[in-house]
Amino acid sequence: MKIAVADRMNHIEGSVIRQFAEAALKPGLITFANGNPAPATYPIEEMKRFFTEALESEHVESLLMYGAVQGFPPLVECLKERLAKKYGFDFEMNDLYIVSGGTQAADVVSKIWLEKGDAVITEEPSYASMYNIFRAYEADLIGVPIDDSGIDVDAVEEVLKTNPKVKLIYTIPSFQNPTGFSTVAEKRKKLYDLACKYDVIIFEDDPYAELRFAGETVNPIKSYDTEGRVFYTSSLSKVIAPSFRLGYLVVKKEFGKYVNVCKQCTDVHSNTLGQYVAWGVMTKTDYEAHIKKAQEEYRRKSSLIVETLKKYMHPSCRLSQPTGGMFIMMFMPETVDAVDFTWKGIDRGVVCVPGSGFAIDGSKPSHMIRMCYATATDEEIVKGAEIVGKLTCDMINGTV
Template sequence: MNLTFSDRISGVKPSAIREILKLSTDPGIIAFSAGNPSPDAFPVEAIAQITAKVLRENPVGVLQYSLTEGYPPLREALKTWMDTRCHALREFDDLVVVAGAQQGIDLICKTFCNEGDVILCEDPSFIGSLNCFRSYGAKLKGIPMDGDGIDLALLEEALKTTPNVKLLYLIPNFQNPTGITMSLEKRKAVYALAKQYGALILEDNPYGDLRYEGEDVPTLKSMDEDGIVLYCGSFSKVLSPGLRVGYVLAHKDIIPKITVGKQCTDVHTNILAQHICERYMAEYDLPAHIEDLRVLYRKKRDLMLDSLAKYLHPAVTFTHPQGGLFIWCTLPDGVDMMAYAAEAIKRGVAVVPGTAFLADESASSQSFRVNFSTPSEEAIVKGCKILGDLSREWIG
């Protein structure tokens, strides 16, 4: 069979993470490559009770077609959440429920970007979003990061000199893959630059509630006096990724266009899953559940940081994230990172090569990403020792 695929999809490579995750199904592999919530993180009993209740009391309502914008009580609950918890709701804002933040990112790109338009992003950045942008024919321009977020001087230079910049894509909290959190001062400066040069900010915040130390930093959306920030949130890391429920908060003139784009994609987000999220917010204590997650993940993060410090060669550096799910490790110059990652898999540990997260797919990286939420505590220690032994063999 002779198949000719579209230019849009032909140039998009499979996600390196998803390919590596295939290896993670092998019980003999320690999956530092995943980004999944811990198996202990799900409120299974509460979700089972809610599901049984809504199917008993309102079966047609959760089995029939529904509104593209989302289940109205959930939309209102999310607006209240964004207003009271994040101080990020303006009179000009509205909200649409989407099938996870990934769909929100896809719909925003679909809404604003023509082929050849430029999207600025942190470098490195989340591979799922980068591939989404590539699928629409957008050009990616990566901006290197400092310890407190994107490099402001290089960002301004890119905004000033690059034609057709449509979006600035940012993960300000516990960034994937680096774990870096953008400082308050830098957030204010980024917002000012975007406003000055007429760029929209796409703020992706799936990890913001998972803070284990330090003080919360206001979202970019909370600074948005001009309607230029589009905010993507999700239940995936605080309730369940399998439910596939997220949301986009943006200016009310933008939401109808996103809604039309969603109608063309899937009509509406799973309505049973929306009811589950709304009922959990209404009848259970979501902030208390988030605090339990913080306790769970803080312990695992600390264990991985301690184990990396204990076992890795001193020349290998790594970030100390204040929250989120990831740590970014960097090998010294002269060590072949891709070969190191390949050898690690042979020895039973899967990590994600840093090249997967770069805006320029042909660029090289000395870094790799590890995750502490998915593996058990025993696996964290064992995996770090394997990586450490390997590093000491290769670095000497």
């Protein structure tokens, strides 16, 4: 049998993170590897209430029938209202589409706008699943650095000046996965101005924005967008539950017909029952209190990991100090290989993810380690961070 896979499949690689996530299944291992939200933040009682309400409602048949491609209208409206109020999004010019997670938003955006050979600028390190989506549409990836103040806008401009193939800039501005870094307001504005100057798209992926636990709100890049060149996505995965597979994409109205047709030929629409429950949680309960509770959970866990790491890690290591979200990055000296570090950590009972899992070329050496502090218990965080900290000393001092 000679059945060739499409050439585009040759551009996609399996996730490096997976192998460490699988290692994390070993009983007794403390895991900082998975990028999953804290289960304590799931609004389970509220979900029970609205699942029951939906199934007992006089509208049950329509809730179980195929629904609107754009999304369950009350949820669409409630999200639009929230984004307009919180960040000043302009829904005269834009519209909102419910998608099956931010992952699908990336797929839709890529399908609509990326041609083979287009270049995508991305922060590096970044969320590698998105690399694979852009690669599936045969785009080339160009990494730019990210630091404590966010994406390196000068590096972005250098690329834009010299590479006319750039079509899209992919950025995670808030509490980035994997670094935990956030892009400051001035850089967000500068990035938007660059996108206008060089006539490219910004794909703004903002699933952690609601999880700020320190400092002031910084508006998304989309809030500067007077031209409709910023495609904004966020998700309910980290504020309600990832299994709902619900996210949203905000694009200029004139592009809506393309989003609609992509949804139609991918999955028709996202899960209506889940949308009903999400809408109930967001509009008929104290949703702000729910978000505050989640922020508090992440604030406490983040402080625990930071304090413990600082206590035990070698002084030549540095941490990213997140002000929201669920990731922290530890930067080690170049003498420490992150993959080697990760396997040694697993031997000692804790699993993290090496920076190579977030690199465009994962075969290059990396000296950083991502830790997600969301799913471990407080006790596990303290114990795991102590192991990680002590391992940096042992590796740097050459005792292991």
